[in-house]
Amino acid sequence: MNLHTHTTYCDGSEDPVEYIHEAIELGWKHIGFSAHAPLPFQSEWAMKESQIGQYVREIKTLEKHFKATIEPIIGWEIDYLHGKGLYSLKYNEISNAEYLICSIHYLPILMSDGKVIEYIEIDGTVDEFHRIYNYYNQNLKEILDLYLSNFEQMLNISISPIRIIGHIDKIVINAENYPEFHSLKSNFYQSLFDILKKQNIDSFILEINTRGLYKRNRHNPYPAFEFIHLIKDANFKIMINSDAHHPCELNQGYDFVMDYLKQNEIALNWSSIKD
Numbered sequence: 001m002n003l004h005t006h007t008t009y010c011d012g013s014e015d016p017v018e019y020i021h022e023a024i025e026l027g028w029k030h031i032g033f034s035a036h037a038p039l040p041f042q043s044e045w046a047m048k049e050s051q052i053g054q055y056v057r058e059i060k061t062l063e064k065h066f067k068a069t070i071e072p073i074i075g076w077e078i079d080y081l082h083g084k085g086l087y088s089l090k091y092n093e094i095s096n097a098e099y100l101i102c103s104i105h106y107l108p109i110l111m112s113d114g115k116v117i118e119y120i121e122i123d124g125t126v127d128e129f130h131r132i133y134n135y136y137n138q139n140l141k142e143i144l145d146l147y148l149s150n151f152e153q154m155l156n157i158s159i160s161p162i163r164i165i166g167h168i169d170k171i172v173i174n175a176e177n178y179p180e181f182h183s184l185k186s187n188f189y190q191s192l193f194d195i196l197k198k199q200n201i202d203s204f205i206l207e208i209n210t211r212g213l214y215k216r217n218r219h220n221p222y223p224a225f226e227f228i229h230l231i232k233d234a235n236f237k238i239m240i241n242s243d244a245h246h247p248c249e250l251n252q253g254y255d256f257v258m259d260y261l262k263q264n265e266i267a268l269n270w271s272s273i274k275d
């Protein structure tokens with residue numbers, strides 16, 4: 001099972017049907033599509049607004065075609081943007097989807113009156129992140145606190161589709177390049193946990209996202225094992241996704257994560273939208 005995939009409708013490299021063929025090979029009964037929803041500004045990886053209808057039609061056609069073998073599910077990965085909330089909920093096709101992966105890819109550069117000057121990717125290049133770092137007076141704690149407050153605000157927006165929290169700690173890939181991160185890390189993870197604990201346990205599913213393992217040679221998925229260990233007894237609903245941008249990535253990193261979970265007696269207690 002995988003509900004986090006990107007095709008040629010956004011920044012993935014193959015058409016949806018190729019992912020379906022691969023998922024059938026893997027013996028899966030469902031495969032979810034989670035195109036990056038349109039953004040209110042230019043982006044290299046988000047879908048264009050004009051493609052929304054075509055995307056939905058194509059997945060629906062595939063649903064009919066593959067009905068006997070596998071069920072393709074239409075979802076989206078949507079961005080929380082400071083000051084704009086879950087912007088793409090304004091599209092009916094998105095606010096009525098079966099599930100939404102809610103992610104933070106951007107933090108704002110803010111003026112003193114709180115106005116957003118610019119959004120910068122937190123999981124982009126080192127140089128890009130360094131711009132945020134410099135803007136916030138080289139105060140990494142301030143940046144992490146801004147992330148945490150954005151994260152909490154994102155969760156406080158109610159949505160009707162199933163809510164999956166996308167790569168909850170991806171900011172770490174850049175934050176960890178700064179030596180001070182190591183003294184901030186445990187507080188950061190504890191704060192993420194505290195925010196989740198305040199939520200209704202049935203209102204979200206936390207994904208374990210394997211992309212960093214196979215794409216960036218990291219030793220941890222998103223979230224890091226340290227965080228997975230922290231939430232071990234919290235009874236959150238947990239699932240695994242690979243954030244595949246190519247069909248061959250559909251189950252990459254799964255064995256590694258499953259081994260860890262097994263050794264630590266942590267169950268993937270939510271595996272399918274259709275179960």
Ligand SMILES: [Zn+2]
Pocket residue numbers: 077103105166167
């Ligand atoms: Zn993402």
Ligand SMILES: [Zn+2]
Pocket residue numbers: 004005006077243
């Ligand atoms: Zn993604």
